[in-house]
Amino acid sequence: MKSMIPQQLSCLLCMLLLGTSLAFAPVQTTTRKSASSTTTLYSTAAPETSTKTIRLGIFGGGVVGGGVVDILQRKADFLKEMTGQSIQVNTLCVRDLNKKRDFDTSTVGTVTESYSDILENDDIDVVVEVMGGTTDAKDIVFAAIKAGKSVVTANKALIAKHLPEIESLLAAVNAERDVPVEFRFEAAVCGGIPVIRSMQSDFPGDQVSMLSGIINGCTNFMLTAMDRDGMSYEDALAEASRLGYAEADPTLDVGGFDARSKLRILMRLAFGVEVDEEEISCRGITDLTKLDFEYAKMMGGTIKLIGVATTVGENKVAAYVSPCYVTGSDQLASVNGATNAVEVISSNLVASTYIGQGAGRFPTANSVMNDIVALAKGDTVALPFNPLAKDTKFVNNYDSYFYIRIKYRDQVGITRQCGEICEKHGVSIHSILQNPITRRDDAAFVLITEKVPLSSVMGVCADLEGLDWCRGPTYYMPVLREDWNE
Numbered sequence: 419m420k421s422m423i424p425q426q427l428s429c430l431l432c433m434l435l436l437g438t439s440l441a442f443a444p445v446q447t448t449t450r451k452s453a454s455s456t457t458t459l460y461s462t463a464a465p466e467t468s469t470k471t472i473r474l475g476i477f478g479g480g481v482v483g484g485g486v487v488d489i490l491q492r493k494a495d496f497l498k499e500m501t502g503q504s505i506q507v508n509t510l511c512v513r514d515l516n517k518k519r520d521f522d523t524s525t526v527g528t529v530t531e532s533y534s535d536i537l538e539n540d541d542i543d544v545v546v547e548v549m550g551g552t553t554d555a556k557d558i559v560f561a562a563i564k565a566g567k568s569v570v571t572a573n574k575a576l577i578a579k580h581l582p583e584i585e586s587l588l589a590a591v592n593a594e595r596d597v598p599v600e601f602r603f604e605a606a607v608c609g610g611i612p613v614i615r616s617m618q619s620d621f622p623g624d625q626v627s628m629l630s631g632i633i634n635g636c637t638n639f640m641l642t643a644m645d646r647d648g649m650s651y652e653d654a655l656a657e658a659s660r661l662g663y664a665e666a667d668p669t670l671d672v673g674g675f676d677a678r679s680k681l682r683i684l685m686r687l688a689f690g691v692e693v694d695e696e697e698i699s700c701r702g703i704t705d706l707t708k709l710d711f712e713y714a715k716m717m718g719g720t721i722k723l724i725g726v727a728t729t730v731g732e733n734k735v736a737a738y739v740s741p742c743y744v745t746g747s748d749q750l751a752s753v754n755g756a757t758n759a760v761e762v763i764s765s766n767l768v769a770s771t772y773i774g775q776g777a778g779r780f781p782t783a784n785s786v787m788n789d790i791v792a793l794a795k796g797d798t799v800a801l802p803f804n805p806l807a808k809d810t811k812f813v814n815n816y817d818s819y820f821y822i823r824i825k826y827r828d829q830v831g832i833t834r835q836c837g838e839i840c841e842k843h844g845v846s847i848h849s850i851l852q853n854p855i856t857r858r859d860d861a862a863f864v865l866i867t868e869k870v871p872l873s874s875v876m877g878v879c880a881d882l883e884g885l886d887w888c889r890g891p892t893y894y895m896p897v898l899r900e901d902w903n904e
C-alpha cells in the first residue's frame with residue numbers, strides 16, 4: 419500500500435524547487451492515498467478541487483438510498499465544513515435503471531445497474547449497501563472489504579446471518595493494512611436510534627445483564643392499533659403496509675424474524691455472545707387474538723412484541739423474541755405506533771433506554787449518514803461487533819412468569835385437571851383469570867404462572883392440548899418483568 423506522506427512531500431518539494439506557490443501549483447495529477455485506503459482523495463490541481471473528497475458508491479436507490487442522496491444534497495455545505503471533506507455520490511447502483519426515482523439524482527455522478535461500476539472503481543472510497551438481501555448484498559459487501567473500501571450498511575439480515583464471516587474477513591484484510599477498512603452498520607438495528615454506536619462506545623466498563631426492547635416498528639404499530647383502536651389483525655397489517663412500515667415480505671415482521679435478526683446483533687454487542695439466529699426462540703404476533711388483549715387489559719397492561727436477551731447464571735445468556743405481557747406502568751407499554759425502544763440494564767448505568775424512530779426513509783438514512791460522516795472525520799472502530807466473550811454461552815431456556823390462554827368446552831373438573839398437569843411439570847399457578855362465559859362450548863380462561871422455566875410451560879401446554887375439553891392450541895407468552903405484580 420502506498421503511503422500518502424512521501425507523495426505529498428515530494429509534490430511539495432517539486433513545487434518549492436520550481437518556485438511555485440501551493441495554491442496555484444499547476445499539478446494535474448490527483449494523488450490518491452491508495453485505491454484501497456479508507457477515505458480521502460487529495461488533489462492539488464486547482465483551488466476549487468483542492469477540498470478533500472470522499473467518494474461514495476451506493477448500492478440501492480430505494481427508501482433508504484434515496485434518503486441518503488437527499489440528505490447529502492441538502493446538507494452538503496454543512497457536511498463539508500464539519501468534516502473538511504466534500505462527500506459526493508460517485509455512483510449509484512440500482513436494479514432497474516428505467517424506474518422513476520422519488521428523489522433528485524442530479525448530483526449523482528453515474529447511475530448504473532452494474533456492480534462492477536462501483537466495486538472495480540478505484541475512485542470510490544466507501545461502499546454504502548442499502549439494497550437489502552443476503553446473497554448479492556453479501557458478495558458486494560465482501561468484495562468491497564477485500565478491495566479496501568470501507569462499508570456502511572443498513573442490512574440487518576446480512577449481518578445477523580454472516581456476522582462471524584464479516585468479522586473474520588475484516589480481521590484478515592486489516593491485518594495487511596496500515597489504514598483499516600471500516601465496517602459501519604448503525605442503520606441496521608432500530609433505524610434512526612443510535613443504539614449500535616452506544617453499544618460500541620458506552621458500555622466497555624460496564625456489565626450488561628439484560629437487554630430488551632420493541633425492535634420492530636411494524637408489529638408495534640399493529641399491536642397498538644389492535645389494542646388501542648380495537649382493529650383486527652388483518653386491518654392492522656394492511657394499514658402498516660400502506661404506511662410503509664412492513665417489510666416487502668411482512669412475514670419477517672409478524673413472524674418476529676426481523677426482530678430476531680436485530681436481537682442477535684445486539685446480543686453480540688452487549689454480551690459478546692455468538693449465536694446462530696435460528697437458535698433464538700422466535701414467536702411472532704400471528705397467534706394473538708382479541709381475547710389476549712382483553713385479558714391483558716384485565717391485568718392492567720398490554721401486549722408488546724419484545725426481543726429479550728438476559729444473563730442466566732454465570733456466563734450464560736438466554737434470548738427470545740415473543741409477544742410479552744407488559745404492565746401499564748412499564749415505560750415500554752407507552753411506546754406506541756412504529757416507534758422502537760431498547761432498554762439496557764447494566765451494573766454501572768443501571769437502566770438506559772433508547773427510544774425513537776426504528777424505520778422509515780429519513781430516520782434510517784440519518785443513521786447511514788452518521789456512519790458516512792464518521793468515516794469522513796477519520797473515526798475508527800477497531801472491533802465493530804465488540805470483543806467475543808469466548809466463555810459465554812447461549813442457552814435456549816429461561817425462567818419467567820407466563821401467561822397461558824386456554825380455550826375450552828365447559829365441563830366439570832377442568833380446574834382440577836389443570837392443577838394436576840401444572841403440578842406434574844413443577845409449575846405453580848399464580849392466578850386464574852376468567853371472562854364471563856357467553857358460550858359454554860367456546861370459552862377461554864388464562865393461567866398466570868409463578869416464575870418457571872419455559873420448558874415446563876411448554877410441557878404443560880402440550881399436556882393440556884391432549885385433553886378432550888381443550889379446544890385447539892393453547893397460547894403462552896412471558897410476562898416481561900419479575901415485579902409485574904407489585
Ligand SMILES: NC(=O)c1ccc[n+]([C@@H]2O[C@H](COP(=O)([O-])OP(=O)(O)OC[C@H]3O[C@@H](n4cnc5c(N)ncnc54)[C@H](OP(=O)(O)O)[C@@H]3O)[C@@H](O)[C@H]2O)c1
Nearest residue numbers: 478479480481482512513514548549550572573777778782
Ligand atoms: N426502509 C426502512 O425503513 C429500513 C430501516 C432499517 C433498515 N433498512 C434496510 O435497508 C436496506 C434497504 O431497504 P429499503 O427499504 O431502502 O429497500 P427498497 O426501498 O426496496 O430499496 C432497495 C433498493 O435496492 C435496489 N436493489 C435491490 N436489489 C438490487 C440488485 N440486485 N441490484 C441492484 N440494485 C438492487 C433497488 O433497485 P430498484 O429501485 O431499481 O428496484 C432499490 O433501489 C435493507 O437492508 C433494509 O433491511 C430499511
